[in-house]
Amino acid sequence: MRIVRDIAIILVLVLAQAFLFNELFFLRFLNPYLYVYVVFSILIRYPRAWQLIMAFAIGGSLDLLEGSAGLHAGATLFIxxxxxxVKGFWSVGQEDPDEEPSLKNMSLDRRLGFLFTAFFLHHFVLFSLEQFGFENFVDLLKQTFxxxxxxxxxVxxxxxxxARR
Amino acid sequence: MRYFLLLLQQSRILILFLALEGLAIYWIASVQSYPRSKFSAQTTEINGRVSQWQSELKAYVNLKVENQQLAEENLRMRQQLNSSLMVQYYGADTINDSVLNQRYTYLSAEIVRSSHLKRANFIIIDKGSRSGVKRDMGVMGPNGVVGVVAGVSANFSRVIPIINSSLTISGALKNEGYFGPVKWPGRDYQHSQLNDIPRYSDVKEGDTVLTDGRSQYFPAGIVIGTVEDKQLQADQNFYELGLNLSTDFASLRQVYVIKDFFGAELDSLQNESLP
Structure with a gap:
């Protein structure tokens, strides 16, 4: 039952990304890519191989809807x-490594640090794939940041x- | 052999990752660089259909700007009509001009999806191979050059605008005729760059840059933009001109696909192999 719910959430987020968030531009070049969040919240409960395949499928379906040809597939798969x-980097020194690997088990500051790093890496891969190279590197970093x-x-x-709920 | 299998078993996630990432990069590379790019007709068709209802909604919101643009274009057209020209006949010579041949025709199309704030910008228009659109046809808007058709499906086409750095077109200064490549440096959608203008040219700010007859996509004389600033290139012999693009990609909705009746003939001449 849980898997149906997960797929429904993923579908809704991908559609919302394609038709809502992609139309949302802040200061003319900022575009939120919120669908990435499912990789950390939902895909993380599945086996590794499925995580990769699902990430590719999510990015790929967004690419089909948006006409961006592989950009999101590549970036989402990477993240x-x-x-x-990245998670290991942010949970150095944590006591219980055996727990279910989910965001809930991280303290808030670590969770936020992890999320920012992950979003940064995803956006960096996305934008450098988009321009297909690293020219204008400073611009690229600025836009990514x-x-x-x-x-x-x-997020x-x-x-x-x-947290309030 | 056993160790090899063990190794494969242990690094299967890495292999899966590399395979899928390779697939994604292949997908991107097949699209990203214009002259070599190939778009599958199916993807274009899906993008087009999905975008159509979105754009119908937006069309209502933008009607005012749209009408303004059309009115301005009408004005320019009216100025070129025979009725607004005066024939000055001095009685001294005869002009026989029955040899004019139609070279270009235009097909109007509507934009169903476009991006102008990204680094790899694209436009999808609502005319495809059923309307006779083919790859490599030029596309212009009411205010000037827009781009080149890069992929066609039955009902839609994908256009690479001049604000995509994989497209280079030829531009010439209206006053002096010096020409060079116009290539988007990738910063913002209102500005572009014209390179390789000789240092001894007398180019000034505000000069108009037009398409050049040498370009295989456009008829000569369509506005690209105006010169905004000039700077010597690294080689110190040529100017690099900053351009203010005349087409506003943020409000563009209506475009014209340019069909060249002599395109095939020119192509066959260009591709002729040397003996």
């Missing part, structure tokens, strides 16, 4: 692959709202 490493900050703000709001 799904790299996230245990502000965009991930923007996406991150939304923090969601986390706070969730």
């Amino acid at each position: 799904a692959f790299i996230q245990p490493i 502000f965009s991930s900050l923007f996406s991150f703000t939304f 923090v709001l969601y986390q706070l709202w969730n």
Whole structure:
């Protein structure tokens, strides 16, 4: 039953991303990519191989809807692959490594640090794939930083709202 | 062999990751660089259909700007009509101009999806191979050059605008005729760059840059933009001109696809192999 619910949430988020968030531009170049959040919240409960395949499928379906040809598939797959490493980096010294690997088990500051790093990496891969190279590197970093900050703000709001419930 | 299998078993996640990432990069690379890019007709068709209802909604919101643009274009057209020209006949010579041949025709199309704030911008229009659109046809808007058709499905086409750095077109200064490549540096959608203008040219701010007859996509004389600033290139012999693009990609809705009746003939001449 849980898997049906997960798929429904993923579908809704992908559609919302394609038709709502992609139309939302702040300061003319900031675009929140919130669908990435499912990689950390939902996909993380599934086996590794499925995580990668699902991440590719989510990114790919967004690419089909948006006409961006592989950009989101590549970036989402990358973040799904790299996230245990990022998570390990943020939970150095934590006592219980055997717990279910979910965001709930991280303290709030670590969770936020992890989310920002992950969003930054995802956006960086996304934008460098988009321009297919690293020319204008400073511009690229600037855009990545502000965009991930923007996406991150939304996620923090969601986390706070969730914490109050 | 056993160790090899063990190794495969242990690194299967890495292999899966590399395979899928390779697939994604192949997908991107097949689209990203214009002259080599290939778009599958199915993807274009899906993008087009999905975008159509979205854009119908937006069309209502933008009607005012749209009407303004059309009115301005009408004005320019009216100025070129025979009725607004005066024939000055001095009785000294005869002009026989029955040899004019139609070279270009235009097909009007509507934009169903576009991006102008990204680094790899694209436009999808609502005319496709059923309306006779083919790859590599030029596309212009009411205010000037828009881009080039890069992929076609039955009902939609995908256009690479001049605000995508994989497209380079040829531009010429209206006053002096010097020409060079116009290539988008990738910062914002209102500005572009014209390179390789000789240092001894007398180019000034505000000069108009037009398309050049040398470009295989556009007829000569369509506005690209105006010169905004000039700067010597690294080689010190040529200017690099900043352009203010005349097409506002943020409000563009109506475009014209340019069909060239002599395109095939020109192509065959260009592709002729040397003996």
